Every structure is written in structure tokens, then in C-alpha cells.
Amino acid sequence: MRVHGIPTRTIQPLADGSAVEIIDQTRLPHRYEIKRLASWQEAAEAISVMRVRGAPLIGATAAYGLALACQADTNDTALHAAAAGLIETRPTAVNLRWALERMLSRLLPLAPGQRREAAWHEAAAICEEDVAQNQAIGRHGLEIIRAIHQRKGGAVNLMTHCNAGWLATVDWGTALAPVYAAFEAGIALDVWVSETRPRNQGAALTAWELEQHGVPHTVIADNAAGHLMQKGEVDLIIVGADRVAANGDVANKIGTYLKALAARDNGVPFYVAAPGPSIDFRLASGAGIPIEQRAAREVTHIAGRDVEGELAEVQLTPDASPALNPAFDVTPARLVTGLITERGVCAASTAGLRGLYPEEGANFIPLPTSPINGGGV
Ligand SMILES: CSC[C@@H](O)[C@@H](O)C(=O)COP(=O)(O)O
Missing domain, CATH: 3.40.50.10470 (Translation initiation factor eif-2b; domain 2)
Structure with a gap:
């Protein structure tokens, strides 16, 4: 989709893995502001207060939330804590649970040292699939x-x-x-x-x-x-x-x-x-x-x-x-x-x-x- 004529997505990871960028939807339609989310807690806050919203984008943001969690700590306890915090944010959209379960199923069987890269990769795959599904719809x-x-x-x-x-x-x-x-x-x-x-x-x-x-x-x-x-x-x-x-x-x-x-x-x-x-x-x-x-x-x-x-x-x-x-x-x-x-x-x-x-x-x-x-x- 185009914003001010420029093709744009609603969520984008930074290349260095330090954060993801979202459009702060609480400011629209009067302000177009990009916000950086640098931790899973910031991702959870963005979902809770509806800076991002809509079932598929909630799922995508939660997936990147787990990737951000991996930046800080890749052990099982940290990932479970992040998933538990993210699942609490909004109860109705099932995409949230779906994305978190998919991320955990992918990450937990891996050695902690392999999880960071896999998490960014899986979150990006969830986003690409969302785009393809919506085009098919x-x-x-x-x-x-x-x-x-x-x-x-x-x-x-x-x-x-x-x-x-x-x-x-x-x-x-x-x-x-x-x-x-x-x-x-x-x-x-x-x-x-x-x-x-x-x-x-x-x-x-x-x-x-x-x-x-x-x-x-x-x-x-x-x-x-x-x-x-x-x-x-x-x-x-x-x-x-x-x-x-x-x-x-x-x-x-x-x-x-x-x-x-x-x-x-x-x-x-x-x-x-x-x-x-x-x-x-x-x-x-x-x-x-x-x-x-x-x-x-x-x-x-x-x-x-x-x-x-x-x-x-x-x-x-x-x-x-x-x-x-x-x-x-x-x-x-x-x-x-x-x-x-x-x-x-x-x-x-x-x-x-x-x-x-x-x-x-x-x-x-x-x-x-x-x-x-x-x-x-
Ligand atoms: C493609 S999004 C479908 C639904 O998530 C949408 O219709 C909706 O109800 C969004 O609610 P919201 O509370 O703004 O997250």
C-alpha cells in the first residue's frame, strides 16, 4: 500500500535487529508517526494501547516481540515469560495465540545460540505469508x-x-x-x-x-x-x-x-x-x-x-x-x-x-x- 505515494508496510524490522518500526495508529489520521519498538515489553504496550491493532498485525507484532525478546535473552524461561506477557495484551484476536505458538514451536527445539536468527527469520516469514494471504483474499x-x-x-x-x-x-x-x-x-x-x-x-x-x-x-x-x-x-x-x-x-x-x-x-x-x-x-x-x-x-x-x-x-x-x-x-x-x-x-x-x-x-x-x-x- 502507498502512504503519500510511497509503498509502505505497517511493520518493518531494522536491519541490525535492534528494533521494529510501526506506524503509531493512535495518532492517525491527523499525524503519521513512525515508532520504534525495542523490546518485547514495548511490543506488548503497542498492542495493548492499540498503536498496532487488527488481528493479523497483532499477530505479526507479537512474533516480532518474541524476536526482540531473543535479542535480550534466548533461554527458555525468558521466551516463556515474553510469550506470557504478549498473550495477555488482547484476548479476542486468535492471531495473537497463533503467532506466539508458531514462534515458540520453531524456537524452543533449537539450541539457545541459534534462536536469535531463527526468531527474526520466522517473524519475517509470518509477515510475508500474511501479505500473500491477503493478496489471495x-x-x-x-x-x-x-x-x-x-x-x-x-x-x-x-x-x-x-x-x-x-x-x-x-x-x-x-x-x-x-x-x-x-x-x-x-x-x-x-x-x-x-x-x-x-x-x-x-x-x-x-x-x-x-x-x-x-x-x-x-x-x-x-x-x-x-x-x-x-x-x-x-x-x-x-x-x-x-x-x-x-x-x-x-x-x-x-x-x-x-x-x-x-x-x-x-x-x-x-x-x-x-x-x-x-x-x-x-x-x-x-x-x-x-x-x-x-x-x-x-x-x-x-x-x-x-x-x-x-x-x-x-x-x-x-x-x-x-x-x-x-x-x-x-x-x-x-x-x-x-x-x-x-x-x-x-x-x-x-x-x-x-x-x-x-x-x-x-x-x-x-x-x-x-x-x-x-x-x-
Ligand atoms: C484484518 S483485521 C480484522 C479485525 O481485526 C478488525 O475488523 C477489527 O475488529 C479490529 O479491531 P481492533 O480493536 O481495532 O484491533
């Missing part, structure tokens, strides 16, 4: 958009929620990969970007990256989505996923479920774009997905740029009003038209997922232990 999703375009004969009005774009991954995005692919293919489209309260990832991040890429888009209040569907202004919805259960239930940013309900009522196709590492084959249904509860302050306050151009935060609610902030919800598989994966489009069901990922068959039952902390996570 883009190709598969493009065919869905193309079919709608051919049937309709005009610009495709696509809606998305939160940010499942370039900024949520290493490159290209998941839900937005088909958008970029369609745009590059010359298909006329317009993207409805729902603001995504309380953190406004749609208004701040999706709008910013679409604007950087020149893709036509319009930001709407979350509450406008159902109205637009009723008026026939939405041809399809594509969202991302933080975790897809083995039966096709989908956890994604809070508010996704309401969009899926409105889509069903109005006959609007509702697709979920998710790469393999976002699928939790060990989890039977969405009922078991841990839903992150974030600080009430994200609801009671809102951040933006003031008239002087400074970044500022203001309070929305009365001083004494309590607030609740569940960060994700679960959309039942029955409301999902299809899952767009790197291996193709499938039904949101156990059969659909088994068809695309036959090698995961053995994982469809819960595993007794995880290498992180030596116990289940």
Missing part, C-alpha cells in the same frame, strides 16, 4: 465484486466496518483487499465506511487509508447503516474477523452483528474476509470466544483534532455516568453469506471450513495444552 473477493458490478451495470456500493484494511495487517488488508483489487481492476466502486464507535477505526483509519489509495468512500455514523441498506444503497458488506470459530461464527468489532442483522433483513450479501490464522479450528462455536472488555474512557471520551490543529480528547458523557465497552461481538454463522479466505470462498460452516482446510481436521477438537505457559490459552 483480494483475488477471491474481487470476483464477488465483479459479479455484482456486471449484474448491476454501475458503481458497486460496498460497506465495511471497523478497519480490516492495510493498517490491520502487514499489507493489503483482509476485508479491504478485494476493494483494492477491484479498484486496481478498474471496477467503479464507492465504500461506505462506518465510523465504528467507540475507537472510530472506520472514521480515522479506514477513511485515511482509502483516501491515501484514492478509493472513493464516504464516512457514515454507525447508526446510518441500516437505513442505507433499506434504501437500496448497499450492494454488499465485507468485514474482517478477529476469530472465526470452527462452525463459522465470527467475532469482529462491536457493531458487526447489528450490520449482519440489517443485511439479512434487507437481502444484502454479508461476507467475512479472514485468513487461515484468524480461524480457531479448536473452538467449536462463537460462544467460546473471549470478548475483550476495554476501558470505559473509550466510550465516555472522544479523540480528534481541535481547531488549532492539536490532537485533543474531550468528554462526551456526564461525570457520573458509568459506561460499558465490549470491544467485539459475535455474528452467528447463519447470518454470514460466505467466508473469503486465501484458499477461496466457503460457507460459514464446519463443512465449509473443513473443505478448504482439510489438514486442520485433527484440530477440530480442543487441544489439551498450548506451548504458552505450558497450559491452555
Whole structure:
């Protein structure tokens, strides 16, 4: 993806192994700032406060977090401590656990002296695979958009929620990969970007990256989505996923479920774009997905740029009003038209997922232990 016209990735290691560079997403869209993470603790902080966010980028950052841990200490105890600290940062995106388990499985069998180089190599491989998976999702999703375009004969009005774009991954995005692919293919489209309260990832991040890429888009209040569907202004919805259960239930940013309900009522196709590492084959249904509860302050306050151009935060609610902030919800598989994966489009069901990922068959039952902390996570 391009930022100010320059091809850029969301996370990059420094050549000397001293740090990784990220875009500080808490500063967007008003400031574009690169931040260096020089320890696993800094990587954990960046994930916790959402300097980096989005399921695949959380996984990639955690992988580099273990590489940074290896810079300091390569023994088993240090690696387990770093993995335990990183896994605590955000509970819903399964990519975090997936990346940490993959790193530990690769590193622990090696002699400590071999681990440093292997860790950087494995984290980079995770990033390269993410890019390739997202490009494949883009190709598969493009065919869905193309079919709608051919049937309709005009610009495709696509809606998305939160940010499942370039900024949520290493490159290209998941839900937005088909958008970029369609745009590059010359298909006329317009993207409805729902603001995504309380953190406004749609208004701040999706709008910013679409604007950087020149893709036509319009930001709407979350509450406008159902109205637009009723008026026939939405041809399809594509969202991302933080975790897809083995039966096709989908956890994604809070508010996704309401969009899926409105889509069903109005006959609007509702697709979920998710790469393999976002699928939790060990989890039977969405009922078991841990839903992150974030600080009430994200609801009671809102951040933006003031008239002087400074970044500022203001309070929305009365001083004494309590607030609740569940960060994700679960959309039942029955409301999902299809899952767009790197291996193709499938039904949101156990059969659909088994068809695309036959090698995961053995994982469809819960595993007794995880290498992180030596116990289940
Ligand atoms: C490709 S990212 C898919 C999801 O991670 C995305 O839709 C989302 O919900 C992100 O939530 P966030 O809380 O911003 O990390």
C-alpha cells in the first residue's frame, strides 16, 4: 500500500535487529508517526494501547516481540515469560495465540545460540505469508465484486466496518483487499465506511487509508447503516474477523452483528474476509470466544483534532455516568453469506471450513495444552 505515494508496510524490522518500526495508529489520521519498538515489553504496550491493532498485525507484532525478546535473552524461561506477557495484551484476536505458538514451536527445539536468527527469520516469514494471504483474499473477493458490478451495470456500493484494511495487517488488508483489487481492476466502486464507535477505526483509519489509495468512500455514523441498506444503497458488506470459530461464527468489532442483522433483513450479501490464522479450528462455536472488555474512557471520551490543529480528547458523557465497552461481538454463522479466505470462498460452516482446510481436521477438537505457559490459552 502507498502512504503519500510511497509503498509502505505497517511493520518493518531494522536491519541490525535492534528494533521494529510501526506506524503509531493512535495518532492517525491527523499525524503519521513512525515508532520504534525495542523490546518485547514495548511490543506488548503497542498492542495493548492499540498503536498496532487488527488481528493479523497483532499477530505479526507479537512474533516480532518474541524476536526482540531473543535479542535480550534466548533461554527458555525468558521466551516463556515474553510469550506470557504478549498473550495477555488482547484476548479476542486468535492471531495473537497463533503467532506466539508458531514462534515458540520453531524456537524452543533449537539450541539457545541459534534462536536469535531463527526468531527474526520466522517473524519475517509470518509477515510475508500474511501479505500473500491477503493478496489471495483480494483475488477471491474481487470476483464477488465483479459479479455484482456486471449484474448491476454501475458503481458497486460496498460497506465495511471497523478497519480490516492495510493498517490491520502487514499489507493489503483482509476485508479491504478485494476493494483494492477491484479498484486496481478498474471496477467503479464507492465504500461506505462506518465510523465504528467507540475507537472510530472506520472514521480515522479506514477513511485515511482509502483516501491515501484514492478509493472513493464516504464516512457514515454507525447508526446510518441500516437505513442505507433499506434504501437500496448497499450492494454488499465485507468485514474482517478477529476469530472465526470452527462452525463459522465470527467475532469482529462491536457493531458487526447489528450490520449482519440489517443485511439479512434487507437481502444484502454479508461476507467475512479472514485468513487461515484468524480461524480457531479448536473452538467449536462463537460462544467460546473471549470478548475483550476495554476501558470505559473509550466510550465516555472522544479523540480528534481541535481547531488549532492539536490532537485533543474531550468528554462526551456526564461525570457520573458509568459506561460499558465490549470491544467485539459475535455474528452467528447463519447470518454470514460466505467466508473469503486465501484458499477461496466457503460457507460459514464446519463443512465449509473443513473443505478448504482439510489438514486442520485433527484440530477440530480442543487441544489439551498450548506451548504458552505450558497450559491452555
Ligand atoms: C484484518 S483485521 C480484522 C479485525 O481485526 C478488525 O475488523 C477489527 O475488529 C479490529 O479491531 P481492533 O480493536 O481495532 O484491533
